[in-house]
Amino acid sequence: MNELLKKLTEAVGVAGDEKEVRLLLRDLIADHVDEWRVDSMGNLIAHKKGAGASDLRVMVDAHMDEVGLMITDIATDGTLQFTGVGGFDDRALLGKVVQVGPKKHTGVIGAKPIHLLSSSERERVVKMDAMRIDIGAKNKDVAGKLVNVGDRAAFVTSYEELGPTALGKAFDNRAGCAALVELLRAEPYPFDLYAAFTVQEEVGLRGAEVAAYGIDPEVALVLESTPAYDLPNNNDASPNVVLGEGPSIYVMDRRAIQDPRLVAHLTQVASEHEIPFQIRQPGGGGTNTGSIQTSRSGTRAVTLAIPGRYAHTPAMLINLDDYAHTVRLAELFLRSLTDIVSE
Numbered sequence: 001m002n003e004l005l006k007k008l009t010e011a012v013g014v015a016g017d018e019k020e021v022r023l024l025l026r027d028l029i030a031d032h033v034d035e036w037r038v039d040s041m042g043n044l045i046a047h048k049k050g051a052g053a054s055d056l057r058v059m060v061d062a063h064m065d066e067v068g069l070m071i072t073d074i075a076t077d078g079t080l081q082f083t084g085v086g087g088f089d090d091r092a093l094l095g096k097v098v099q100v101g102p103k104k105h106t107g108v109i110g111a112k113p114i115h116l117l118s119s120s121e122r123e124r125v126v127k128m129d130a131m132r133i134d135i136g137a138k139n140k141d142v143a144g145k146l147v148n149v150g151d152r153a154a155f156v157t158s159y160e161e162l163g164p165t166a167l168g169k170a171f172d173n174r175a176g177c178a179a180l181v182e183l184l185r186a187e188p189y190p191f192d193l194y195a196a197f198t199v200q201e202e203v204g205l206r207g208a209e210v211a212a213y214g215i216d217p218e219v220a221l222v223l224e225s226t227p228a229y230d231l232p233n234n235n236d237a238s239p240n241v242v243l244g245e246g247p248s249i250y251v252m253d254r255r256a257i258q259d260p261r262l263v264a265h266l267t268q269v270a271s272e273h274e275i276p277f278q279i280r281q282p283g284g285g286g287t288n289t290g291s292i293q294t295s296r297s298g299t300r301a302v303t304l305a306i307p308g309r310y311a312h313t314p315a316m317l318i319n320l321d322d323y324a325h326t327v328r329l330a331e332l333f334l335r336s337l338t339d340i341v342s343e
């Protein structure tokens, strides 16, 4: 059992409320870095001093936040109205168990039983604003003692390993966070490494923007989880990678064109060491590369991602070999980085 992935995916950190994940990460890395700090937005920034061979400033980013829900109102019957924090398909929500607020009250996103639905209701998608979270409170007073407007709600999913596949919530992006923890636990790099576990990626790449400004790196590597979409799709050309065929390297998405020298360096290192990899089909989506690349006077940046099925739903699947290959490729990429910048 990968305890790092289990701990990190079962922790709760909906965008803007990442404290539980931040404290967990701080404890996981504290003995392996020279110093760490938390900036005003809540990014956890750690500095691992280099072995002295290079004075390059390198940032490795992994966002800590996950998509979730925020309570917007408490109804007289004690049920909770909510909105999304990050992107959702409303159809993925009905009937799901959630944990609400800092005390993690269990609730369910209530659904009308199918045998009570009229035929027209069966045809319609229920929208999020018509859904309620039911925490079993009998009225508004009772619910108001347990939950506050503004509290987050997150899915409840236990981490499990199914052969080479792992199931859990929030692999986007706790898989990236776990990979970054492993990079920090390795021997010092030739240069100073700044690890940024960033906040609020899911609401617009916000934490990475200030983290990059503060670190002022020359090169940045963004560790992510990217949607695997290896399902029957009738010639749909959506960005598509496959579970189990290796780390995914970005070239272009809606927010950034990746630095071509770093893309070439990643593919070259992977080929040299016989690490499988996939070029993510260029297209939609966006990662923290989008905000890091344009910080200050610009940063060379690239995204390396672990493919994950069913992102932004209560349960995702990743392949553990893809995860291990991502950690290995990221480490080898970093250790050989001095060559590329001296070109």
Ligand SMILES: [Zn+2]
Binding pocket: 063, 172, 173, 201, 224, 225
């Ligand atoms: Zn992500």
